[in-house]
Amino acid sequence: MFAPRAVAVVGFKDAGKTRVVEALVGELTRRGLRVGTLKHAPRDRLLDTPGKDTARHREAGSVASAILTSEGAAVFLNHPLSVADAVTGLGPVDIVIMEGFKSLDTVARIVVPRTAEEVEKLANGLEIAVSGPSVEEVSDLDVPFVPLTSVGELADIVETRGFPLLPGLNCGGCGYDGCGGLARAILAGEAKVERCVNYSAGAVRLRVDGRAVALNPFVQEVLRNMILGMVRALKGIEEPGRVELALEAGGEEDG
Numbered sequence: 605m606f607a608p609r610a611v612a613v614v615g616f617k618d619a620g621k622t623r624v625v626e627a628l629v630g631e632l633t634r635r636g637l638r639v640g641t642l643k644h645a646p647r648d649r650l651l652d653t654p655g656k657d658t659a660r661h662r663e664a665g666s667v668a669s670a671i672l673t674s675e676g677a678a679v680f681l682n683h684p685l686s687v688a689d690a691v692t693g694l695g696p697v698d699i700v701i702m703e704g705f706k707s708l709d710t711v712a713r714i715v716v717p718r719t720a721e722e723v724e725k726l727a728n729g730l731e732i733a734v735s736g737p738s739v740e741e742v743s744d745l746d747v748p749f750v751p752l753t754s755v756g757e758l759a760d761i762v763e764t765r766g767f768p769l770l771p772g773l774n775c776g777g778c779g780y781d782g783c784g785g786l787a788r789a790i791l792a793g794e795a796k797v798e799r800c801v802n803y804s805a806g807a808v809r810l811r812v813d814g815r816a817v818a819l820n821p822f823v824q825e826v827l828r829n830m831i832l833g834m835v836r837a838l839k840g841i842e843e844p845g846r847v848e849l850a851l852e853a854g855g856e857e858d859g
Contacts, residue, residue, distance in 0.1 A: 607691075607768035607769070607797075607803060608640065608691065608694075608697045608698055608699055608700050608768060609698070609699050609700070609762070609763075609766035609767055609768060610691065610699070610700040610701075610702060610711045610712075610766060610767070610768060610769040611628075611699070611700075611701055611702065611711065611712050611713065611714060611732070611762050611766045612702040612703075612704070612705045612708055612711050612712070612713040612714070613625050613628075613701060613702065613703050613704075613713070613714045613716060614704065614705065614706045614713050614714070614715060614716065614726050615715065615716030615717060615718070615722070615726065615736065616717075616718060616722060616726075618718070619716045619717060619718045619722075619736055619737075619738070620716055620736040620737040620738065621703050621704065621716045621736070622703060623736070623737060623752060624714060624716055624735050624736055624752065624758075625641060625701050625703050627752050627755040627758070628701050628755065628758060628759060628762060629641060629701060630755075631755045631756060631758075631759040632698075632699055632701075632759050632762070632763075635759070635763075637698040637699055638696065638697045638698045638699075639697060639698065639699050639700075639701060640691070640694035640695070640697035640699070640700045640701075641700065641701050641702070641703065642687070642690055642691065642694070642700060642701075642702040642703070642705075643702075643703045643704060644702070644703065644704030644705045645704070651680055652680050657671070658670075658671050658678075658680055662680060662682060666682070667681070667682045667683070668680065668681045668682065686772070686816070687702075687705065687708065687710075687769065687772070688769060688771050688772065688816065689816075691769055699762065699763075699766060700769070701762075706726065709728055709729075709730060709783070709784035709787060710769055710770035710771070710772050710783045710784060710787050711730065711767075711769045711770070711787065712730050712731075712732045712765055712766055712767060712787070712791060713726075713728070713730050713731050713732065714731070714732060714733045714734070714735055714758070714762075715727065715731050715733070715734045715735075715747075716734075716735060716736035717734065717736065717738060718738050719738070728784075729788045729791075730784075730787055730788060730791060731747050732747060732761055732762075732765045732766075732791065733747055733748050733749065733750050733758060733761050734747060734748070734749040734750070735749065735750045735751065735752060735758055736752070737752065748761065765791065767787075767790050767791075767797050768797050768803065770783040770786060770787055770797075770800055770802075771783065771800070771802045771816060773802070773816060773817075773818035774818070775801065775818030775819070775820060776820070777800075777801035777818075777819075777820045777821050778795070778799040778800050778801065779799070780795070780799075783800070786799060786800060801819065801820070801821055801824060804821075807824065808823075808824040808827045808828050808831075810827075831847060831849065832844070832847065835847055
């Protein structure tokens with residue numbers, strides 16, 4: 605399963621996170637990579653322009669709306685998305701740069717501090733670099749600190765140390781203490797992302813009413829063998845490469 609590498613740029617307000625994201629996106633794009641971005645915003649941050657058409661659609665009761673132009677499109681949902689679903693929604697990209705998401709422990713991070721003291725507050729064992737406008741104030745760290753004037757070096761770190769966002773299901777199928785434990789093992793060189801059952805060869809992924817459900821390796825293997833056995837028995841099917849199945853559970857009929 606192809607999944608883009610991801611890195612979170614974390615820091616407190618006015619630390620310069622957006623400048624780091626801009627610099628990275630520009631440099632990685634110049635290298636020919638397709639880059640997607642995600643931004644974490646406060647709960648009260650408006651996602652649409654009040655009084656304009658799509659906002660009026662939502663106020664009237666629409667649970668989702670979209671605006672399309674010849675140059676791009678925007679979709680507005682009246683419900684939250686998981687980070688994993690948002691990454692999937694970005695489409696075919698090579699790298700995802702995330703701004704914010706300080707509490708996330710399933711992805712490598714670049715710490716953007718205003719002062720040296722903030723590095724420890726932002727560290728969770730997944731930091732791969734320290735950068736930003738105030739990076740010169742930071743010293744004696746266990747991870748490299750890279751000023752924005754050396755964005756090429758920072759992009760090299762992202763390319764070599766970034767790994768796909770782990771799903772956050774904490775199913776234990778990888779043998780580590782949750783997705784955070786596997787993420788730290790990946791950065792330490794002790795494991796590969798394929799240890800995640802969601803990224804292993806032939807992985808079976810289940811979503812119920814839009815919510816991802818963790819499946820341990822045994823259940824995945826049972827479902828995989830059962831579904832592939834039925835599919836291969838169908839006329840005209842030889843050796844399937846990818847199988848997608850959608851099921852409407854429905855409800856009990858009256859009478």
